[in-house]
Amino acid sequence: MSERTYLDAGPDRVYALDRAHVFHSWSAQGALEPVVVTKAAGSYVWDRDDQRLLDFTSQLVYTNLGHQHPRIVRAIQDQAARLCTVAPGYANAARSAAAHLIAAHTPGDLDRIFFTNGGADANEHAIRMARLHTGRHKVLSTYRSYHGGTQLAVNVTGDPRRWPNDNGSTGTVHFFGPYLYRSVFDAGTEEEERDRALAHLEQVILLEGPATIAAIILEPIPGTAGVLVPPPGYLAGVRELCDAHGIVLIADEVMAGFGRSGSWFAIERDDVVPDLLTFAKGVNSGYVPLGGVAINDAIYRTFTDRVYPGGLTYSGHPLACAAAVATIQVMESDHVVDHAAGLGENVLGPGLRRLAAEHDCIGEVRGTGVFWAVELVRDAATREPLVSADGAGAEVLAALLAAARRRGLLVLGNGNRVHLVPPLTTTADEARGGLRILDEALTEVEVGQTSAASGSAVSMP
Numbered sequence: 001m002s003e004r005t006y007l008d009a010g011p012d013r014v015y016a017l018d019r020a021h022v023f024h025s026w027s028a029q030g031a032l033e034p035v036v037v038t039k040a041a042g043s044y045v046w047d048r049d050d051q052r053l054l055d056f057t058s059q060l061v062y063t064n065l066g067h068q069h070p071r072i073v074r075a076i077q078d079q080a081a082r083l084c085t086v087a088p089g090y091a092n093a094a095r096s097a098a099a100h101l102i103a104a105h106t107p108g109d110l111d112r113i114f115f116t117n118g119g120a121d122a123n124e125h126a127i128r129m130a131r132l133h134t135g136r137h138k139v140l141s142t143y144r145s146y147h148g149g150t151q152l153a154v155n156v157t158g159d160p161r162r163w164p165n166d167n168g169s170t171g172t173v174h175f176f177g178p179y180l181y182r183s184v185f186d187a188g189t190e191e192e193e194r195d196r197a198l199a200h201l202e203q204v205i206l207l208e209g210p211a212t213i214a215a216i217i218l219e220p221i222p223g224t225a226g227v228l229v230p231p232p233g234y235l236a237g238v239r240e241l242c243d244a245h246g247i248v249l250i251a252d253e254v255m256a257g258f259g260r261s262g263s264w265f266a267i268e269r270d271d272v273v274p275d276l277l278t279f280a281k282g283v284n285s286g287y288v289p290l291g292g293v294a295i296n297d298a299i300y301r302t303f304t305d306r307v308y309p310g311g312l313t314y315s316g317h318p319l320a321c322a323a324a325v326a327t328i329q330v331m332e333s334d335h336v337v338d339h340a341a342g343l344g345e346n347v348l349g350p351g352l353r354r355l356a357a358e359h360d361c362i363g364e365v366r367g368t369g370v371f372w373a374v375e376l377v378r379d380a381a382t383r384e385p386l387v388s389a390d391g392a393g394a395e396v397l398a399a400l401l402a403a404a405r406r407r408g409l410l411v412l413g414n415g416n417r418v419h420l421v422p423p424l425t426t427t428a429d430e431a432r433g434g435l436r437i438l439d440e441a442l443t444e445v446e447v448g449q450t451s452a453a454s455g456s457a458v459s460m461p
Contacts, residue, residue: 011036011048025149026161040067043426045410053405056422056434057412061223061255062286065327065336066423072287072326079322088115088315095316098324102283102294105264105328108273110294115316119254119280120148122291123217125310126276127152129295130215130248132309133302137170138213140204140247142177144225147217147252156217159225173213175204177222178230181364181375182383190231198237210245215276220266223255226417227366227373235270242275248299249274254291255371258282259331259424262341262369269368275299282424284327290320331424340424344369347428348420351435359442361386372420376400385416396445403441409434 009017015036024032036048043066044052058064065072079094086092099113116122127139141147143158154162155169176184178197185196205213220235222228242249251274256266260282267274276299280291314320331337344367352372356362363377376386376397387393393416401413412419420438422431 011038015048042066042068043423043430051408053408053410054422054430054434054437055410056420057410058421058423059286060281061260061412061419061421062281064258064260064282064424065285065330066425069285069326069330069425071330072285072323075322075326076287076319079318083318086318088311088313092316092318092321094318094321094325098316098321098328101325101328102279102292106277106294107265107268109297110273110277111297112295112300114293114295115321116280116291116293116312117289117314117317118148118291119252119278120150120153120291121312122254122278122280122293123147123153123156123250123252124150126250126278126293127156127215127217128310129276129293129299129302129308130250133299134214134246134248136212136214138173138208139171140173140175140201140208140213140216142218142222142225143174144177144179144222144228145219145252146222146224147219148254173204173208175201177218177228178234179226179228180231181366194231194234194237197234198241201238202241205241205245205247210247213245213247215248215250216242217250217252219252219254219256220269220272221256221261221368221371223371223419224414226375226414227371227419229366229368230270233270235267235272239270239272239274248276250276250278252278254278254280258327259337259340260369260371260421262337262344262371264337282327284320284323287323287327288317288320289314290317290324334425336424340369343424343426343428343431344372347431348372348435351432352420355435355439355442358439359446361442361446367420370422370424370426374418374420376416376418387416400441400445403444404437407437407440409437409441411438 018034023029037045038048039046043055045055045067046052083092102113103111114125116125131137139156141156141158145158147153147156154165155172158174176197178193180187180190180193183193185193187193187196216238239249251267253265257279263269275296277294284290352365352374356365360380361376362374363380363383364375366373378384378386387397397413401411404411422434
């Protein structure tokens with residue numbers, strides 16, 4: 001079969017080849033029925049039945065400028081014709097321009113960029129830099145976090161996906177971040193949650209031994225864990241603790257960065273400058289894999305005369321960097337970050353809060369910009385999660401996602417939550433349309449569960 005024939009294969013052939021040969025991530029292979037995507041444009045993808053689906057997932061929260069953006073596609077094509085690839089030791093226009101544009105938007109003196117292939121290896125290298133810079137070994141991170149799937153990154157991760165891989169955790173320590181809706185600090189206000197979370201972190205630092213701690217790594221807004229927007233002042237408090245004890249602060253902006261939170265970087269919400277900032281995903285809308293670490297002057301100077309013991313074959317790949325240049329230029333010229341902030345403030349936030357008032361199964365709505373999560377509960381008074389830790393109730397969430405898809409909407413389900421993370425370029429009308437579909441899907445599932453409540457252990461109110 002010719003190359004062209006393979007690439008032009010119909011959806012049935014695509015599905016058959018996938019199931020015969022592709023090993024999927026984070027999945028039990030035998031139960032998979034992957035959606036075949038045949039094309040995409042803007043805020044939409046099309047499936048094997050040619051159904052158009054409004055993409056409120058941004059795939060894995062990375063197509064920040066939507067699908068097939070013509071300026072990014074053209075930049076990749078032009079770069080491929082000019083210089084398709086080159087080893088990272090050589091300077092080239094695409095990488096130099098990408099580093100310059102990224103540094104133009106990172107806070108403070110984060111002006112040096114080390115390029116990686118994605119977010120997990122960006123976090124691995126940031127931790128390595130912090131350890132070498134401080135001469136210390138321990139790294140602190142929150143339980144409700146996700147920092148990547150590679151060996152160190154998955155052990156720094158706090159969420160349960162760490163557990164099956166938890167055999168490389170030397171030097172990693174976890175603590176509780178703020179989460180007022182399910183506060184472990186018995187807090188009743190954002191201020192109490194902030195202060196008690198900071199007091200808890202300070203105790204962890206003191207009990208672990210400040211002189212042993214190289215870094216605290218945190219997502220300024222934990223994404224996979226539930227879009228947990230921290231109370232005002234929390235990030236500034238973490239910065240103060242790091243300064244007091246000589247600890248490197250690493251901001252993992254892989255998911256929240258490049259406009260998703262309604263600002264270029266989420267850590268700017270508290271006017272905080274980290275020592276290292278990691279990125280990926282939105283830096284080039286995921287069109288070609290790219291990640292990196294933005295480095296402050298103090299850590300950069302550590303390696304001025306000392307060799308940094310790390311690198312990647314594809315660091316700063318020209319095609320990926322050309323996509324980043326185009327992405328950032330579009331974001332600048334089209335005021336994309338301002339649009340994302342307005343979409344959250346005027347459409348997504350108010351619309352989701354209206355749904356919460358109309359559906360008893362919604363316990364809380366959280367988010368900012370185009371970065372939102374809806375927490376689903378069995379009982380609004382007790383806040384009992386719709387999906388329990390042992391997986392009971394997962395079929396109800398699956399039914400909700402299926403009901404949304406039948407109506408033309410893709411949303412992310414995670415635990416007892418639905419995440420709504422459309423492209424930053426989504427129009428107000430598209431966003432309202434997605435919320436209408438979510439409303440209908442919630443109603444369908446609630447009605448179905450109510451009618452089955454007498455014999456069901458997973459009924460919703």
